[in-house]
Amino acid sequence: MKISKKIFTLLLIIVCALSVIAVPSYANTYDSEKKTDDFTMIEGLTTIHGPEEFGEEQYGPKYEPVCGTYPSHRMMASGLGFVQKQDGSIYIWAGAAWQCTRCKLVMVTEGDLYWWGMTPIGRYATINYWPDDINNNGCYIYGAEHYGYTSENYLPGYKFYLP
């Protein structure tokens, strides 16, 4: 009788010890079918679109600077963008607002960055310099300095990023 009690108790201890080990490891693999290293994308906050450019310092003379000494504007997503011409007509409604992190140029485009890449830019409008940072909600441009259109999904001189 004593021996059977001891065996029973020992078995219970073993079961408990196993459950302590097993449950956390189950929790860590819960609903996971892929290993971390399956993701081959570089972990970063930027997605770059547009034509390749030369190294910004190395090949100084080989490009025409468009943003200070840089070959392209660094356009950061900044919420929704609306553009109205000075004659009152709407040019872009609920598009994508961007602002250059270097020179503060403001741009609104119809196209946007998605997980599969940039869609065609479509209509776009810019204001070359705006002293303030536009807020995360976006901006409203009344009377842009430049209006354009492209069916391409890149725009020379501009690179688009997400925060």
Add this chain to the structure above:
Amino acid sequence: MKKNKLFFIIATTLIITSFLFTACLNNESVLEEDVVKNFLHEFFSINSLGRYDKLMELTTTSNSGSTTSGGVSELPVNIQEAYEDYYLPFDDYASYSCIAGMKASRLPIKYDALFAEYAAKVEVDKITLVPLNENSYDFEVLLKADQDLEEIQSPVKGKVTTTTDVDGETIVDSILIFN
């Protein structure tokens, strides 16, 4: 006999303690994953509860911005309010900075907008999380649609980090979608 009793008491205590310990560990992990999954479900539920339709309805009926002088201005108040309202469902799951980042990146509005153009009904099919460390997960979200859409043929991959709010509740602190 005394020895046996002592042994039995120790064994019972160990059993109870280990069960309590494992239950706590399990609950914590599952709860955190639930928060992340709920967030991702809300995020990828395209036009969830007509959120995008409401936003567009409010912005299209809105007055335009400043017309007195040229240049850049903030969004008109009613568009700002509609934009804020769009993000209300995320308040329970995400930190202020996470929502600010989503607003800047127009997430997930742009997905709502794109699939609205296709007039496609897109839903979350499966969410898979891979814990990276204590407070970050890689995720894969498989979407399904009532149309054959190239954009959702492969799962959306990304990374989510979590933090705790002032009440000690787990919330999502950032979302990054790989592309």
